Amino acid sequence: MTAKTRFIDPETMFVPPGYSQVVEATGPGRIVYIAGQLGIDKNGRLPGDFRAQARQVYENLKNAMASVGGGLEHIVKLNTYLLDLTHLPLVREVRTAYLNSDTPPASTTLQVSGFALVGALVEVEAVAILPAKPARSKAASSKSKPAARASKKTTASTAKNAAVRKSRYTVPTPKPENYHGL
Numbered sequence: 001m002t003a004k005t006r007f008i009d010p011e012t013m014f015v016p017p018g019y020s021q022v023v024e025a026t027g028p029g030r031i032v033y034i035a036g037q038l039g040i041d042k043n044g045r046l047p048g049d050f051r052a053q054a055r056q057v058y059e060n061l062k063n064a065m066a067s068v069g070g071g072l073e074h075i076v077k078l079n080t081y082l083l084d085l086t087h088l089p090l091v092r093e094v095r096t097a098y099l100n101s102d103t104p105p106a107s108t109t110l111q112v113s114g115f116a117l118v119g120a121l122v123e124v125e126a127v128a129i130l131p132a133k134p135a136r137s138k139a140a141s142s143k144s145k146p147a148a149r150a151s152k153k154t155t156a157s158t159a160k161n162a163a164v165r166k167s168r169y170t171v172p173t174p175k176p177e178n179y180h181g182l
Helices: 051-065 085-098 156-170
Strands: 004-008 022-026 029-037 076-083 107-111 120-133
Touching: 022 076, 029 051, 051 085, 051 120, 076 085, 085 107
Parallel strands: 076 107
Antiparallel strands: 004 022, 029 120, 076 120
């Protein structure tokens, strides 16, 4: 049995553009929480253009979902943070290009005074529901094990990931003076 998800706009509520008022998930499934994604590419580059940042945000969400065997269609909740609400029509346009308009996730959009990365214009975090059984190959599942089942022996892959994480915190991308993250 897999999780069943219903996207609902009750007749007693306003039908919003581009998102659902209610999302219900029942049955066994996996909940995936994705940290807020800025428009930073894999190499730490942040374009100055809003549309390019928004597209990169959704590419990052797509890549995050792929890492757990899912897709953007599994997202049930989005929180979008904008530096300037005048960009709302653009972010809706980009979001619509990436998400299924027949079953859009529940969504909240807020204007904020700034982001951890100077120059960022948009950030989106997501929650997704996937089937209970991980849709990963055996090789992929060995890269990320639950803490309770992880081996005490450190693999080369784990050591490499730890080194990458450490370097990200000691030299934040793209420039330390522009990044105010933790």
